[in-house]
Amino acid sequence: MSNDRTLTLGHSPDSDDAFMFYGLASGKVSNRGWRFKHVIKDIQSLNELALAGTLDITAISVHAYALVADSYSIMTMGASMGDGYGPIIIARSPLTRERLMDSRIAIPGLLTSACLAMQLWLDKPARDIDMLVVPFDKVFQVVSDGEADAGLIIHEGQITYNEHGFHLCIDLGKWWKDLTGLPLPLGINVIKNLFNHTEQSEITEILRDSVIYGLNHLPEAIEYAKQYSRGLNTNKVEQFVSLYVNKWTVDLGEEGKRAIELFLNRAQEKGFIQMSGPIKFV
Structure with a gap:
């Protein structure tokens, strides 16, 4: 060409x-x-x-x-x-994996790698997870407002979530590294x-x-x-x-x-x- x-x-x-x-x-x-x-x-x-x-x-x-x-x-x-770090799931209070299995989770897009990593961690396909799709920069807000129980965070929110008063439920990058030894x-x-x-x-x-x-x-x-x-x-x-x-x-x-x-x-x-x-x- x-x-x-x-x-x-x-x-x-x-x-x-x-x-x-x-x-x-x-x-x-x-x-x-x-x-x-x-x-x-x-x-x-x-x-x-x-x-x-x-x-x-x-x-x-x-x-x-x-x-x-x-x-x-x-x-x-x-x-x-993400080498031992990556997208995270946050909530207003700490939630276990078992609780998150039945929670509504705000996500920044169905085709994001974060969404696929979450499916692998929960061992559930997207169709069986209660997900609310919102723009990535609105996830904090919908969790804060109670429209979702938890939020899947990408981009800069991974290093600022605690400044907004949220609790870390899981770092999917750390989970993947512990599981596979790979980023x-x-x-x-x-x-x-x-x-x-x-x-x-x-x-x-x-x-x-x-x-x-x-x-x-x-x-x-x-x-x-x-x-x-x-x-x-x-x-x-x-x-x-x-x-x-x-x-x-x-x-x-x-x-x-x-x-x-x-x-x-x-x-x-x-x-x-x-x-x-x-x-x-x-």
């Missing part, structure tokens, strides 16, 4: 994604002749755009990859992996299979360069990411970015690939998902 045309590049308005793409968005790394149009949407919207095949390259949930594996490959850069795969970048392998590899390396640039120029990349942090101060932004921009973001490696494969294969064995095609990495 010619690199004359502009490629659509989807990512979320979150500080970790902004950090990853700072080098490219600011022109600090070479685009090697490719042109990119940044499409900034929340992760649930990006999942839906990937399902429609709208974007050339995009961040999506690992959960959503099950539905687009026939048309997209996983890029070996840009992954968000919990949450977000990935994917690229359409209509590109040939050489093109996919070159575009992957451009985006990898952007991640590395951010890590090597931390103060300026954090300052850029701060505008997408929904009011967090610089220290909190740096704390959140450090959680989800790590060695697996630069390169999945064999361990990162195993984590993704195990997460999806275990969910398929349970009947929680149905893979649309084989898992492919580039």
Whole structure:
């Protein structure tokens, strides 16, 4: 495919994604002749755009990859992996797993990896869980108002929930690490299979360069990411970015690939998902 045309590049308005793409968005790394149009949407919207095949390259949930594996490959850069930490379930008072089995839980999207991890932890498919789907930034509010008994928290809420007076019921990333010894795969970048392998590899390396640039120029990349942090101060932004921009973001490696494969294969064995095609990495 010619690199004359502009490629659509989807990512979320979150500080970790902004950090990853700072080098490219600011022109600090070479685009090697490719042109990119940044499409900034929340992760649930990006999942839906990937399902429609709208974007050339995009961040999506690992959960959503099950539905687009026939048309997209996983890029070996840009992954968000929780190494002993991850999405959490919070409540107004401590709730056990047994209590949560029969509780209404507010969630930020059915296709989020957090939702699939919760299903695996509860050992229940989505259809058997009482879930209230709300935007991720409204979960605290609906739990506080009593519309839900508990909330599944992603993004910055993972490090601010106690400031809102909530109790931690479970850290799904810690549970997964204790169970498998692997990081919990949450977000990935994917690229359409209509590109040939050489093109996919070159575009992957451009985006990898952007991640590395951010890590090597931390103060300026954090300052850029701060505008997408929904009011967090610089220290909190740096704390959140450090959680989800790590060695697996630069390169999945064999361990990162195993984590993704195990997460999806275990969910398929349970009947929680149905893979649309084989898992492919580039």
